Structure formats: structure tokens, C-alpha cells
Amino acid sequence: MNNQYLFLLFSFFLASCSNSNQQILMELSMDGECYSIDIDGEKDKHIPMSSYFKNVQTIILETNNDCLIGFIDELQVFDGFIYILDQRIAKNLYVFDHEGRFVRKIGSLGNGPGEYVRILDFTLDTKNRNIFLLDEMNRIYKYKFDGTYVHTITIEAPNSSTKYIQYYEGRLYASQNWWKKSDDNCMLLEIDPNNGEILSRLVSMKYNKNWDVSFTSVSGFFKSRVNSPPRYSRMFMDYIVNVGEEITPYIKLKSKHLTTEKDLENIGGKDGLPLDIQKLFSISKIFNIHCFVENEDYILFRCDGMQSSFVTTFNKKTEEVKLANNFNNDLIYNHDLQPWSGLFGFSDSKGVYEVLNTQYDFFNTFQNSIKNNEMIPNLDKLDQLKKLTSDSNPIIFFYEFK
């Protein structure tokens, strides 16, 4: 009798210690479709945007005291509504319609129920009409699309912080930065959105040249966010992967100039020591992918590296790769000397969204271009654009795919 109790106790002890739900997926599965994009080819000066887009629509966001936006950090579009995150200035999530009319704010700053300290990222559950907001305290707030607060979950992942989240097929995926080096560090956590339980640990840091500490990135790590499946990539990765129960490569970058682990050590990045971004740009190595957009025919993105950045377009059917120093925005400008173009923030099957924040030099240069008649004459809402000032909310341009 005593032995039976002991055995039960021992079994219970073993069961409580087991961690079988948290799998570490060390190797990416190489089965299935994976595009290989060679980014070492010769670069043209420009790629005309009219090669991929048939027109551009101007979305002028309403400016009033309820919806003042300082800077658009993240933008997603669904069902005719534009979700805009101003992370650094207004620190709120706003919803506008496609005409730029303000609809509502989601949640608010504070410490009460459903109030957040600072939003880092958000993701949409389009099927169940939920919004998940990631707070810098590793908390995720769930709201309905109409702004009703549902509940809060906390990501219990010691020695790490969550920077970005993505909802997909009933699961939340959290991109982690780690404060301590460990072989157990992983890029993604798969989380139950109902209770915050960590279900899996995904993608070894070796695919990121073992760079697992926080580093400023020019854009979020989740790409094609309403695609099925969404994509994921972070600095120093040679892959863009599909997010889901199984993480598989979607794109493999081919280049002689991809950053290696040795490069990181040489420019002061060993053991997670602060990395000098100036040094990163000074070496002729590619280290980041951003402004990633796609439809069923094309993939467009920017590469940072080689002492500047360049654009890449990829035809999914023919696998043709085109490289250029920049896009030529011939849908807005009537000349080649353009101050800004192709800084895409979001794409869906219909087109691509680009943001012009009004607080910075780009906007002043844009306004000068209008004054100097450097725009195409039939640019959508040109008269309204002329009246905008640096006190106006940012402008969004929607480029419709051909």
C-alpha cells in the first residue's frame, strides 16, 4: 500500500516536471515550396512602380483632437478599415475607414482594466473579429473590432521580452528578444490566446547567426500579415519563413554578401554586446529585409546592406529577379529625382499601402515638389494635398496591383 502511494507520488512529480509541450524546432523543414532569390545580380538605377501597380489612391486621414497621429509605426487593413498604430507619440491604436474618416480608438493609455502602458505591436484575428495589442510589459490585450475590451493575458517567458505578435489559425506567435544567451533561446513562441500558455518554442537562434538580443529594426518581423500563412524574418536571417504550426522556409536569400556570425563578432556583436549600427552599414554585407509586400504574382522588398539599401522584385511564376537602387514612383512624380518612394508598410491581395508621415523632412520635400509642379497632374486629391501642413495627420497612398 505504501509502495503504491510512493509510486503515484513519484509519477506525479515526474509529470509536473515534464516540459513536453515546449518543443524546440531546431531545423527548418526543407520540404515544400521555397523560393530562392539571388540578390547579387546587377542593379538598375530604378524600377518603375507602374510595372506592378496600375494606379495610386490618396487617403487623407481626418485630423481632429480625437485622432491626432504623430507617426504611423504599423498599419494593417482589413474589410475596408485601416488600423493605425502610433507607438511612439500618441501611443494609441486608431481605426479609420478607407476614405480617411476616423472611426474609433482601441483601448487607451493607463493602468486600469483594458488600459495599456505602451503598445509595441498589434495583430488582427479577422475570422473572429478580434484585435490583440502587445504591451511593453509582455501583456497582450484582446479587444473586439468594435473596441470592446475582452481580457488580458501575460506572456510568462523569463529573461526575454516580446517585440512583435502575429495571430494565425487560433494561435498567437510572439517574436522574442533574449537578455541571456542560452541554447534554449528561440525566435518565436507559440501561445494560446485564451490563457497565455506557451505551447511551443520555435526556430533556433542559429538561423539568426545566434543574434538574440534586442536591436532596433526598421520594421516589424512579421510580414504579409493578412496572408495565409503570414511570413516572418528578422535581422541577419537568410530566410523568410512561413508562420504556423510548422515553420517552413518561404524564401531563401542567395548572396555572397549575407552577414555571417564572424561579421557580427568583428563589428562588436559578440555575446550580445552592443552592435554599432554605423559599422553595420560600413561593411558590405546585407543584414535586413523590410518593406516586404506580395500578391499572388510578385514579391517586393528592400534589402539593407551594401552600404545603402536596394529594392528587389521577384516574379513567383517565372522566378525572375529584378534589382534596383530604388523604385521610380512614376504614379506620383513626373520626374526621376524623387525624395521618397516605395516605403511600403502593408499589402493585401488588392494592393500596397505606403505612409508619408508629415512630421519629417520627407513631407517638406513632398510639399515643395507639389509647389514646383513635379507631380503628375491627375494625382488623386492633389488639391487637398496642397492644403496639408506639418500639423496634419500622415498621408497614406494605396497602390493597386495590376
Added chain:
Amino acid sequence: MNLNKALIISLCILVFLALITVLLLHCTKKHLKKYQFEYAHANYEMLSTHVNCAPEIIRSYEKVKNVYGEKNKLIFRYVNNSCGSCINRYLIEILSLQEEIGKDYIWIFPAYPDDRSSRIQLSSELAKYNYRNIPADSLHIPIFIDEPKSYFAWLNNEGEIEMIFMPDINKPHYTRNFFLEVRRKIKMIDESPNKFNYKLR
């Protein structure tokens, strides 16, 4: 016999407990002494900081007290490049105090540049407070050892500054003590607004 055994055992337990108690008291006394020393030392450090900064703060407020005319108010002033999480922490504590004493007794005076970004940020972060942005060049934030210091101050019923306090995020009990004093002042005002008239010494 059994009774004798029980008595002896009880006596042993009592002696044992008494020994434990003496030992605990000894350790507590030692710890208390150490704590008192650290507390006194920290108090001294804080005082010296305040002594250095206080005249500058007072001089700054001499310029504007007649313009804004705030009286019997707790004010909190901070600069935009202060530790963000520290400021957030203080604002949370101010909000708790505000819920208790009322919004009218508290004013926040951030020192941000006068531009659109600042206006948007402050209207969002300070939506629950009375606040007014006073850029640093018009009401100088005191610089101490090349580091801007956020501070609390109590404006008395003549708009004069007193009770300057520079919070330390690592010593929240100081802030709590300061807020106790604020509550006491407000209680006195509520009971008898003209009874006391504090002057700077």
C-alpha cells in the same frame, strides 16, 4: 511518572522557544541598526541633493508664480528626456493620490518642446491629469550634475514653493512619505483654509 515526563518535555520546549526568540531579537536589532544607518545615510544624500537644487527651483518659480497663480497645489515637473518608465511610475502614484484627494489639487508641468509631437504625446499620456506644458527655456528645469531632475513641490496659499521633493525610483517609500505630508496639508486646508500660512524659512 507520565506527568513528570510531560512537564520536563514542556519545559524543554519552552527553553528552546525562549532561545530562538532571543536569537531572533538579536538579529532584528542588528538588522534594524543597519537599516537605520542606511536610512540616515540615504536621507542625508537626499537632503544634500535637495539643498543644492532647491534654490534654483525656487528662483524659477518666482518668475511664473504670478502668471499661473497656482495655490495650494501639488505640482510635478519633469523633462522629456527623463527616464520614461520612472516618470510613468510616478504618474501612476500621482493618479492614486489624485483619486483620493481630487484632481484640483494636482498639476503636472512637463518640460517638452512646444511642437506638434509633444502636444499629441502629452494629450495622450496626461489625459487624466491637469497639466500644462512649460518648455524648459521658460521655467528652467534645474540641472544637477548634468542631469535633469524631476521634482514634486507644494505651492502654498500664496503660490510660494515649499516642500521640494526629488523622487528616487529605487526608494518609493520616500515618495509615499512625501504624499502623506501632502495629504496632511490638504486636510488642513479642507478643515480651515486660512488657519496656516507657511512661509519659507
